[in-house]
Amino acid sequence: MAMIKGHPLKGAFVDFINDINGSTLFSYVEKVEKGDPIRFYENGKEWYKGERFYFKDRDGDRVIAGLGSVRTIQSASSGRFADVESQWDAFMDRSSIHNPYDIYGTGPVAFGGFSFDPMRSQGEEWSRFAPSFFYVPELMMTMYGGEMYVTVNMVCEDVDSSPLFDRIEERKHAILSDMKHPSEKEAVLMELRAGNTAAWKKSVQAAVDKIKADAELKKVVLARKVTAVFDGTVSSDRVLRRLDEGQPDSFVFSMEAMDSCFLGASPERLVKKRSQTVLTTCLAGSTARGATEQEDAELAEELLHDDKNRIEHDYVVQMIRQEMQSMCRSVTVPDAPVVMKVRDIQHLYTPVVGEANEEDSILRFVETLHPTPALGGLPGEKALGVIRDLEEMDRGFYAAPVGWMDYRKNGEFAVAIRSGLIVQNEAFLYAGCGVVPDSNPETELDETNMKLRPMLRAIGGGNE
Numbered sequence: 001m002a003m004i005k006g007h008p009l010k011g012a013f014v015d016f017i018n019d020i021n022g023s024t025l026f027s028y029v030e031k032v033e034k035g036d037p038i039r040f041y042e043n044g045k046e047w048y049k050g051e052r053f054y055f056k057d058r059d060g061d062r063v064i065a066g067l068g069s070v071r072t073i074q075s076a077s078s079g080r081f082a083d084v085e086s087q088w089d090a091f092m093d094r095s096s097i098h099n100p101y102d103i104y105g106t107g108p109v110a111f112g113g114f115s116f117d118p119m120r121s122q123g124e125e126w127s128r129f130a131p132s133f134f135y136v137p138e139l140m141m142t143m144y145g146g147e148m149y150v151t152v153n154m155v156c157e158d159v160d161s162s163p164l165f166d167r168i169e170e171r172k173h174a175i176l177s178d179m180k181h182p183s184e185k186e187a188v189l190m191e192l193r194a195g196n197t198a199a200w201k202k203s204v205q206a207a208v209d210k211i212k213a214d215a216e217l218k219k220v221v222l223a224r225k226v227t228a229v230f231d232g233t234v235s236s237d238r239v240l241r242r243l244d245e246g247q248p249d250s251f252v253f254s255m256e257a258m259d260s261c262f263l264g265a266s267p268e269r270l271v272k273k274r275s276q277t278v279l280t281t282c283l284a285g286s287t288a289r290g291a292t293e294q295e296d297a298e299l300a301e302e303l304l305h306d307d308k309n310r311i312e313h314d315y316v317v318q319m320i321r322q323e324m325q326s327m328c329r330s331v332t333v334p335d336a337p338v339v340m341k342v343r344d345i346q347h348l349y350t351p352v353v354g355e356a357n358e359e360d361s362i363l364r365f366v367e368t369l370h371p372t373p374a375l376g377g378l379p380g381e382k383a384l385g386v387i388r389d390l391e392e393m394d395r396g397f398y399a400a401p402v403g404w405m406d407y408r409k410n411g412e413f414a415v416a417i418r419s420g421l422i423v424q425n426e427a428f429l430y431a432g433c434g435v436v437p438d439s440n441p442e443t444e445l446d447e448t449n450m451k452l453r454p455m456l457r458a459i460g461g462g463n464e
């Protein structure tokens, strides 16, 4: 057996591997002096390309970068939330966790998400992503309160696992040191295919007609896809950097699957759970940013008092309030929305806070809330039916829950909008909008163009 160098957890590790039967997770957390999660992600490319994850919350409070996969959790369409949870429980039950820090998002974490609609047949471009897709990284950096923590996860089969410990420690040291990367040639955008916008506007009108003809159906969210074609392989690391630096007020996420990378900068939280506290967000209703401070303030004021946008927003509040009340002891919802401003757009925003049981899993909230009427419609099932009829694409993970869950089932999921999928020399960008009786197809098309801007800029195809 190879000797494990003088690491403080060597003894615990040897005891552990002498004691196991079959494969089990050994996980430990250390504080490191310096580091930067996005550098950590980039430095991990050499060994872990195709298995990396990045998630920055919109408060800039916590950033997590994960490299590699010691375990993937996938699930078919029916009962996928409960199935992922029971696979996670089984994995955690057989784990040995050494975490002296009481910091959410350190120790074993599962990264990933649930596709928007598993009933939809899968689009070719999403072939690398299973409908429910999580992975547990081998190495992970968590930044919280300006401090850096590194988690190491290894799945050990038997006593011969010792060399694994050394190998991962070596990689960890290399990745934490200042690695130089050869500069990559930037792929040039050759063509931007907006899709058939006339047909898309017709589908918006069709949704308006369906809503008007059906007293029960209130809102349907329709989306479109824009395809960007480059002269070479797109560097998703560069796109992620641009999002990270250019969108400080958004969740910034990236999720690789082999040669594909899904990433974005979303203003919308689906759910965040910390012990008993559950936060969620009603975000719907949109307007442009102004060219001057005064114009910006006027647009915000108009948005706050605009009937069409207030109705569009209110459907989200109604559903989220009701679902949160079914799961929480108490729920606080402000009486009226405020305006949230991000770089390219302003939204109506109502933050919701609930009090639940500490042991409740975040996945229960994900399951109950997804899709909210901000991305599906109202009522949910009926709106999904209309989307399946009218939308010609597979949303994949666009508009879906993407995030992380730790071993105590706390975590955070964003709604993966303002996002795109990069597959080699192509990028697929997505944007949608809430259709209500007063929707005008032309205005809704403009709204989707506004929502495409952050990703267009990040892939090098937008004007600044």
Ligand SMILES: C=C(O[C@@H]1C=C(C(=O)O)C=C[C@H]1O)C(=O)O
Residues within 6 Å of the ligand: 221, 223, 268, 283, 284, 285, 286, 312, 347, 374, 375, 417, 418, 430, 431, 432, 433, 434, 451
């Ligand atoms: C559908 C998207 O955004 C959603 C729709 C909004 C709207 O229609 O006003 C606003 C925020 C998001 O909840 C998107 O960005 O693609």
Ligand SMILES: [Mg+2]
Residues within 6 Å of the ligand: 284, 285, 286, 312, 433, 434, 447
């Ligand atoms: Mg809208």
